[in-house]
Amino acid sequence: MTQSGSENVDEALTSTRAFRRKLDLTRPVERDVLEECLNVATHAPTGSNRQAWQFVVIDDHDTKNAVAQFYRKGFADNIAGRTPTPDQRVELESAAYLAEHLHEVPALVLACQRGRLPEDASAKQLAGFYGSVYPAVWSFMVALRSRSIGSSITTAHLTYEREVAEILGIPYDEVTQVALLPVGYLKPVAGGRSRRKPAPLHWNSWGSDC
Ligand SMILES: Cc1cc2nc3c(=O)[nH]c(=O)nc-3n(C[C@H](O)[C@H](O)[C@H](O)COP(=O)(O)O)c2cc1C
Structure with a gap:
């Protein structure tokens, strides 16, 4: 990759943040743009290349309203x-x-994964399951960001996953919801890097810095 290529990628990765207040609630996001970004997202890796993700895009007013009510309940619980x-x-x-x-955001994208883990899933099962869909979620966010569209990972509604499954006709026993992403064009002043602490780094063994 060329220097400017890596700079562009770094820029996209470091400026993709949780956008909430900066979403333009008045401007619809075109379906073909959402599909384009979801297509980019599905180039993300999955365990055994299973590609078991599914996405539900909600841009219908009444459906957004119904989902938002459960999101608010989940958020209040949190x-x-x-x-x-x-x-x-x-x-x-x-x-x-x-x-x-939430109900005013132009589109809500619900990322799902086929299958449902048992309540006592092991760390390995959890890593394989969620690790096979969250990379696509992040790729989707970065693809959106490079088109001046913002989003955020949210999970607050998951306390009411069953109720939301019912609203959307998702077969709850066969499909797990993993994140709900509100998607909207960014208001003009939405630039800047996300702020992060430096990650602790260990070389060769835990606690070693060389
Ligand atoms: C697994 C996960 C769950 C999250 N759930 C919510 C949520 O329910 N509601 C919300 O507003 N933000 C949620 N967030 C967004 C985080 O709060 C946000 O990514 C973090 O604070 C960093 O924000 P920044 O990228 O703007 O710096 C979630 C993020 C992750 C990774």
């Missing part, structure tokens, strides 16, 4: 009794904004 630190407060306010406006 934050109940939590006292955020000052750092977390901004994040929480942004998440609360999204919960309040």
Whole structure:
């Protein structure tokens, strides 16, 4: 890859963030653009190349409304009794904004995976299952971002996964919902890198820095 190629990729990866307040709620996202980005996403890796993902795109007003109601319930469950630190407060306010406006977001993309793990799934099963769909979720977000479209991974509605499955006609026993992504064009001032702490790095053995 050329230098400018790697710079472009780095730029896309570091500027893809959880966009909530910056989503333009008034501008529809074209179906062909969503399909293009989902097509990019399906080049992500999966265990044994199973490619067991499925996506439900919700752009119908009433259906978004119905799903958003369960998202809000799940979000309320998540934050109940939590006292955020000052750092977390901004994040929480942004998440609360999204919960309040979810039904207004132009499209909701629900990432699913065929199959359902047992309640007592092992770490290996969990890694194989979720690790075979989250790379596609992230690729989708990056593909959107490179087209000035924002999104965010969300899981708040999953407490009510069964209810949302019923709304959307998803066979609950055969298909697991893994993330709901609100998708919208970005308002003009939505640039900038995501902020991250440096990841602890160990060379050759845990705790060693050389
Ligand atoms: C597994 C997972 C679940 C998440 N669930 C939610 C959610 O339910 N609601 C929400 O608003 N954000 C959710 N997020 C978004 C995170 O809060 C966000 O990615 C993180 O705070 C970093 O934000 P930034 O990329 O803008 O810096 C989730 C992210 C991940 C990876």
